[in-house]
Amino acid sequence: MTALVTDAVSWAFLASGSFLVVVGALGLIRMPDFYTRLHAAGITDTLGADLILMGLMVQAGFSLVTVKLLLIGAFLFFTSPTSTHAIANAALTAGLNPRIADGAGAGTDSAAPEGDGK
Amino acid sequence: MSIAAVIDISLLVFLGLTAFAILKLRALFAVVMLSSVFSLVSAALLVHLDAVDVAFTEAAVGAGISTVLMLATLALTSRREKAPTRSQALPLIVVFLTGLALVYGTLDMPRFGDPQAPIQVHVAPKYIADTQSEIGIPNIVTAVLASYRGFDTLGEVTVIFTAGIGVLLLLAGFIREPEGLRVQTMDHHLVLRVVTKMLIGPIMLFALYVQFHGDFGPGGGFQAGLIFASAFIIYALVFGLENARKAVPGRAVRLLVACGVLLYGGVGFVSFLFGKNYLNYSVLGVDQVAGQHLGILLVEFGVGLTVAAVMVSTFYAFAGQNQPISDEDW
């Protein structure tokens, strides 16, 4: 009975995590410009990753494996948003403008840092 | 088709696609990013093929250091690959024929995982049978690497040592330290500074874990050295090269490069003095197993020391090449 509950809980975590990971990756390839892709990849990767890790933790029970999974989750929880923050910050300082509804300021290679002297 | 085969094949396809993309793209930064992906996929593939120690090394190299060093190299060269000026027909034919010869060669190889393959029946059974009684550590890979094949590993460490010296010599004309050399600190990146500060401790702790856990699981000196060097490199990236040099001066790092090899060679020499063969650790302790434990610990530490020091000093040498740029310029 407990095994069934454990499996159900972990499968729920794994399924929702997998769903979010796939959605995030779809957003990464389908979104129109860099900042929207950032949104898809950054946010969904954090939640999707942590959900999958949680699903694995439920499977592993109380053991060293769970501790390692917890550590992985904690480190991902800090490093992943930090990298996305740093990328967004760097892109904005380098002059890559978000794409506005009328299509002005679309991100292209010309906005790479060498084009911008400040 | 089993799930394992599906995973193997899809990862192999990923590797092929990545390699093709690397060939195709001429923007070298994209190539750097793709090669980091290549290393990620190969690590996953090696884990799946049960070569966990190799995967660990691949991960330790590919996770940070190789990207950083490739970028540092790019800083000294050009951002775009030049388009070829001559016809590529002849190189293509040569590569094609070589590939054909290699594929033909694989026909004679035993099947993957064949228990009757020559490599499985030569010395491997002896290592598997005797490691527990002779060396007494659970990870046979470490026993083979550090004890049975201690000479080979000494050779590898010497190769790393020599390569490090070579890089330092090549860049020697440019090493000016410590004044006049500065890579900007990332003062305005508060988030980055705080998170990095938080992570440096765990990274170093993890490096120590990998160093001393090598007897029991995947890991050892090579991997630990790389992780340790990563901690210093991330510190130098975020807080500035000058500060990193203050924490660990370049001179000290270069000294440590030699110390590691010396420690490895010295352990072998001590076993000499006890009247045994070179790198026979059995004499170091009260009994054979204790001696082997101590010997493996010492040589792994020597390996870690040299690898970490070579990586850090290579990074110092490369990063020191960047022209100082003042705050107003970006």
Added chain:
Amino acid sequence: MFAVTMAALLAAMILALGRLYLGPTLYDRVLSANSFGTKTVLLIGVMGFLTGRPDFLDISLLYALLNFIGTIAVLKFFRYRTLGDGVNPDGDGP
């Protein structure tokens, strides 16, 4: 179920690889390489459970700790413009 998660991760990886190839800006590439790294962490973790030996999480842990070093290195070198074909804003470049 692990197999489903595995398939999802592999699909996500190939999409990230596509974005990495397409670009168009450097930042898209850094972003997708970073996200590819996160997915590899998960892939190695799930792979351990799938094969019934979840003991090799050290590699995932290593990636979780170190994956952002490469990202920061790229951004740093770009931010400070030390990679621009040897051209230095100070005018005294190499």
